[in-house]
Each structure stands twice: as structure tokens, then as C-alpha cells.
Amino acid sequence: MPEVVVQARRAEAARQGILARFGAREYQVDRSTIEALPGGANQPLNQILLQTPGVAQDSFGDIHVRGEHRNLQYRINGVQLPEGLQGFGQVFDSRSLRSVSVLTGALPAQFGFRTNAVINLETRTGALDPGGAVGIYGGSFGTIQPFASYAGVVGGWDLFATGTWLRSDRGLENPTSARTVPNNETEQLRGLIYAARQLDPTTRLSVVAGTALNRFQIPAPGGVQSAFTTFGQSEFESANLRSRQWERTWYGTVALQKSINADVDVQIAPFVRYSSIHYVPDLVNELAFNGVASDVLRGSFAGGLQTDAAWRIARAHTLRAGFLVSAERSRFRAQTGLFGVDEDGEALDPPFVLDDRQGRTGYQYGFYVQDEWRVTDSFTVNFGVRADRIEQYTNDGQVSPRVNAVWRPTDATTFHAGYARTFTPAQQELIATPVLERFVGTTNEPFTLESGLPKPERAHRFDVGVTQRITPAWTVGVDAYYKNVRDLLDFGQFGGALIFTPINYRKGHVYGVEFSTTYRTDPVLLYANLALSRSVGKDIRSAQYSFEPEELEYIRGKYVRTDHDQLVTGSAGAVWRAWEGGRLSGSMLYGSGLRRGFANSEKVTPYATFNVGVQQDLVLPDGGTWTLRFDILNLFDREYRLRDGTGIGVGAPQFGARRGFFGGLSRAF
Numbered sequence: 001m002p003e004v005v006v007q008a009r010r011a012e013a014a015r016q017g018i019l020a021r022f023g024a025r026e027y028q029v030d031r032s033t034i035e036a037l038p039g040g041a042n043q044p045l046n047q048i049l050l051q052t053p054g055v056a057q058d059s060f061g062d063i064h065v066r067g068e069h070r071n072l073q074y075r076i077n078g079v080q081l082p083e084g085l086q087g088f089g090q091v092f093d094s095r096s097l098r099s100v101s102v103l104t105g106a107l108p109a110q111f112g113f114r115t116n117a118v119i120n121l122e123t124r125t126g127a128l129d130p131g132g133a134v135g136i137y138g139g140s141f142g143t144i145q146p147f148a149s150y151a152g153v154v155g156g157w158d159l160f161a162t163g164t165w166l167r168s169d170r171g172l173e174n175p176t177s178a179r180t181v182p183n184n185e186t187e188q189l190r191g192l193i194y195a196a197r198q199l200d201p202t203t204r205l206s207v208v209a210g211t212a213l214n215r216f217q218i219p220a221p222g223g224v225q226s227a228f229t230t231f232g233q234s235e236f237e238s239a240n241l242r243s244r245q246w247e248r249t250w251y252g253t254v255a256l257q258k259s260i261n262a263d264v265d266v267q268i269a270p271f272v273r274y275s276s277i278h279y280v281p282d283l284v285n286e287l288a289f290n291g292v293a294s295d296v297l298r299g300s301f302a303g304g305l306q307t308d309a310a311w312r313i314a315r316a317h318t319l320r321a322g323f324l325v326s327a328e329r330s331r332f333r334a335q336t337g338l339f340g341v342d343e344d345g346e347a348l349d350p351p352f353v354l355d356d357r358q359g360r361t362g363y364q365y366g367f368y369v370q371d372e373w374r375v376t377d378s379f380t381v382n383f384g385v386r387a388d389r390i391e392q393y394t395n396d397g398q399v400s401p402r403v404n405a406v407w408r409p410t411d412a413t414t415f416h417a418g419y420a421r422t423f424t425p426a427q428q429e430l431i432a433t434p435v436l437e438r439f440v441g442t443t444n445e446p447f448t449l450e451s452g453l454p455k456p457e458r459a460h461r462f463d464v465g466v467t468q469r470i471t472p473a474w475t476v477g478v479d480a481y482y483k484n485v486r487d488l489l490d491f492g493q494f495g496g497a498l499i500f501t502p503i504n505y506r507k508g509h510v511y512g513v514e515f516s517t518t519y520r521t522d523p524v525l526l527y528a529n530l531a532l533s534r535s536v537g538k539d540i541r542s543a544q545y546s547f548e549p550e551e552l553e554y555i556r557g558k559y560v561r562t563d564h565d566q567l568v569t570g571s572a573g574a575v576w577r578a579w580e581g582g583r584l585s586g587s588m589l590y591g592s593g594l595r596r597g598f599a600n601s602e603k604v605t606p607y608a609t610f611n612v613g614v615q616q617d618l619v620l621p622d623g624g625t626w627t628l629r630f631d632i633l634n635l636f637d638r639e640y641r642l643r644d645g646t647g648i649g650v651g652a653p654q655f656g657a658r659r660g661f662f663g664g665l666s667r668a669f
Helices: 003-018 031-036 045-049 283-290 549-557
Strands: 025-030 055-057 063-065 072-076 097-104 117-123 131-139 143-154 157-168 186-200 203-218 243-260 264-280 292-314 317-341 347-374 379-391 395-410 413-424 457-469 474-492 501-521 524-540 568-579 582-591 607-619 625-633 641-644 653-655 660-668
Touching: 003 186, 003 243, 003 264, 003 292, 025 031, 031 097, 045 063, 045 097, 055 568, 055 582, 131 625, 143 660, 283 292, 283 317, 474 524, 524 549
Parallel strands: 072 117
Antiparallel strands: 025 097, 055 063, 097 117, 131 143, 131 660, 143 157, 157 186, 186 203, 203 243, 243 264, 264 292, 292 317, 317 347, 347 379, 379 395, 395 413, 413 457, 457 474, 474 501, 501 524, 524 568, 568 582, 582 607, 607 625, 625 660, 641 653
16 A cells, blocks of 8 residues: 555544544535435535435525524534635535535534534545546536546645536526526536645645635516616516625635654644625615615635644543634625605605625634543543633623533444533624614614624533444434523524524524434445424514514514424435446435414425436546436426525525436546
């Protein structure tokens, strides 16, 4: 085996030892599974995550893990990235991954700030995944997606690079059930570079850098009657709206990994991330229909340092400790077009513009220490504590104890249980403090002048589960969780700009149970997941001006379902290597419906969608391998609604994609 491969595997094992998954529930999807499922690595990352337990689908590319809105931590090769602004497009390219893991439950003390789930992305490397590919994928909805990747070892450097460009006539979920709607084009560019080098037998340097540049048109349903006379014109066609959104992200990490005396592993990793979202309205048309049109720009530049260490101080004890410090500069700019109103509440043409500019610099600090104590050969306990502090829109902090226990009574049975105190601040870059009085007497007048500042969420989390290996190929599991929350964080899309605003419920509860099963043997992979969950909150404590008074008063006195609450979520899939070089695959999603209506008192209609795919590898005499694939997504052309435009913080109706036919051709080298 080449020395560079041995070094890469040794470094990988040491890094995995630093990253403590102990006591958390981990579900991993490897590269071969990603490639084999319908759509393969051409699918955005959120579609892959939907095939893991407890992940529910929403509009605008959003996902909800275990009944929560966001609160997800993304790590690349174990290094946490600043959260950044989340838009419609995906930041990370599925083609760059060796595997993606979803860690949930009562997470160990190593994980802070975003603690509902950790999405750990392991990138491909030149030493462990040599080779490259070029290809193209496309089909329905005007989709075309060329891509290229390379992995190899050059001059002692372990290298991997990939790039993908996507163009489609279906950038967002359609506002109607029609197959296509006007003005819904998107162009997206994603790329990633990984480079690593062994500096000496115990020291390794690795670099990851990536970008995502996305442009979206914002579709609107036709046939809506305009409500305002704008610049003397009173008749407009809603289907002609030409709003747009630009999303830009750059990120990078540098990790220095060191092993000391075979007992201590340390990783020091500075990181940086820039992201921005710019919503550009169709000024005249939006004014005509909504009475307000906002050109909104949000930007965030963040950087920091993460350090983690693992010390095997004795046979029964592994001590882990580390810290994270980050700084962020966020900015907000809005130019809002609106009308004044007369004594009778009638809009006064022509409109005028109000400007708003804000900026903020904030800091986050986190420190943890934990001891993994192997009490017996079958019973292990992990005690830990972390301290977090923020100096952002508010100065606050918390000391959070964590404890996890794992018991393996047999080689086939594993029980785990855990408790975690968590501290989750709202995203600084999403917090703006508008001067509400400026909008009094306009068509953008708020419902109330009450505007509480978002507070950090504080919660007690409990998790218990069991995994049983029935045969060497067949594994089943069940996991239950409960979260008791003060200042439950949620997000809503209020107003015309499709940018989310954080809100707090004074009290909240999130609980549920997940069932999963996997059967993996050559040549078959089968899996199925079923999750039951409930998420409720009471008494809105921030951004109250976004709510109608009747709804705000109702929520003040009663627990209501959060808008992303979905009682039943299911997924399943199969891969069959049916013949030499050939693969058949299928996948499905089920949702009982997200919430809708006054105070989220109703839900949309349940749905189930099915996808199928077939692939064939062709090995040519010159040594090249060509892969042909054909996929049908939403096989039965199910018309289903994700949102109907009602509910807390829900601004637009959204329908899932209709049936699509897609094909691809790629060449490996």
C-alpha cells in the first residue's frame, strides 16, 4: 500500500478519535449510496438528508430535523463552519462527499451553539478516493448540469477538486400545482478544493475551500387582482412579476493535525466564511399588489479558530477538551418602496422610498471538557461540561452540563441515553432592529409597535434509544427524545422579501420517536425510517410587530403547533446491483403535512412521492469507464402542497415538483 494512503488513513483515524460521537445517534450515508440512489450526486444535499430519520421537507429548500427549524451545525472534516445566511440554494456539493453523517440526540459537550443536529461532511480525498470524472446530467424543467471532478496525489499533496454548474426552469417550488410557471429560472455554481500534506510523521496539514453562487427568479401565481394604483397605472398581471434573489457564499478552513506520543491528538483549525443574500423586487409590480416592495441586502463575514484535543490518559479514560472563538460582522440594508395613506386608509400615489442601514460586530466563545470513562467492557459513561458566551445583539451565556451513557449487553445490542443542557443564540445576521415608527401612516404600517429582541434559546434535552443487529446484514433501531425549552427559537418569512426573521416563543416543548431499519448485503441495500414528532410553543416574545393582534393574543394564552410541525415523516429506499455494472434504485418520502391556517391550527394534505433510477457502467477497451443513468422523480406525478401561504411566518403557497425525467452521462478516469 502506498505510503501516502497509509498516512491519510492514519490521520483520518486520529481525527475521528478527536470528534466525539459518543452517546449521540448517528446515521451515515456513504458515497456509494449517494451515487446509487435516484438522482445520485446530482441531487442537492437537502434531498440526501431527507433520506435520514426524522428529517422533514419544507419549501425554499428548507429541512426540519426532529421538529425544529434550523439549529443545524455543519462541519467539514470535523471543523465547524460559521452558520452564514441560508437561502434557497445549497452551499455544499453532494459530489464532493465521501460521506455525510447526521448526529442527533443529547450531544456531547464538544458540540455547542447549534445543537439540534450536526451535519458532518467528509470530503473526498486524492489518496483514499483516487480518480476523476466529467459528465452532464439534465432533463425535465429545462435542467442541465455539467460537472467535473479530480482526485489524486501530486508532488506529495493529497488533492481533490470538483465543480458543478446548474441551470433550471424550476428554481423554487411552484406557487401553483402546474408543472411549470413563468419566471422561475435559476443558475447555480458550486465548487470545492481539498488539499492535504504530511509535514512529518506526526503532523498533517489540510485545506478546504469552497464557494456557492446562486441566482433565482421568484415566481408568482397568475390571476391575482392588483390592489394599488402605482404611478397612475391600476391594471397589472401578477404572473409578470420579475423579482430576483442573489446568494453568494465563500468558505474555507485550514486544519493542522498533530499526534503526540501516541496518546494525544490535537487539531487546530482557523476558519472563515462570507455569505450574502440580495433580494431585488420588481418595484412597480410588487407595489401594485402588496403596497410595499423592499430591496434587501444582508451580508455576513465571520472567522475564527477551533481547537480540539483528545488525551488517552488511562486505559479506561479518554479526556477531550477544546474551544471555539469566532467574530462576525453582519450588515443589513433595505430600501423600502411604499405608499402614504390618507385619513380613510387609502393609498396615496405616487409611492416613495425609505432607507435603512445597520451593521453589527459580534463574538462567540465556547469551551468544553469531557471524560469518556469506560466503566466496564460493556458500559461507558461520558461526562462533560461546556461554557458558552455571546457578545452580539445581547451579551449572554450559559454553563451546560452533558452526560451520555452507552451499554452493550451483547455484541448485537446497544442502548444509549443522554441529557444535555443547551444554549442556542439567534443568528446575528438575521437580526435587524427597524424603527417601526417610520412606517406608521404607510402601507407598511406594522400591526403593533411592540418589538422584543430575540433571546438565546435555553433547553433541557433528553434522549434514549436502542440499536439491535438482528443478523449480520439487518439492523433495527428506535430512538425517543424530549426537549423542554425556554425562549424557543423559530423563524418566519414576513413581508415581501423572502428572507427569514427569528422569533421566540416564551415556552416550548419538542418531543418524538424515530424508528429505522437497514438491510445491507451484496447486492442489496434496503432502508426505511419513520418518525413521529410534535413541536409546540406559547407566547411570542420577539418581532411581535409581524403578527396580527388576534393571532398574537391567541398564542399568548395557549400552546400552538409551530409552522414546521409535522406529526408523521417517513422515508425509504432500495438499491439492487442487479447485473454486472448495473444498478436499480428507488426511494420514497412521506409527510403527513406541515401546519397552516390561523395560529397553525390546521395542516396541509398528506403526501407520498416515489423516485426510481437505473444506472449502467460501460468499460471500454481504452480503459475508460462510462456511466449511463436514467431517473424518474415523482414517479406517479403526485400533485402535493408543501405550503398554502397561511400559518405563522408563512408567506407564499408552494407545491412540490411534478414528475420529471432525467438522464446523465459521465466518464471516469
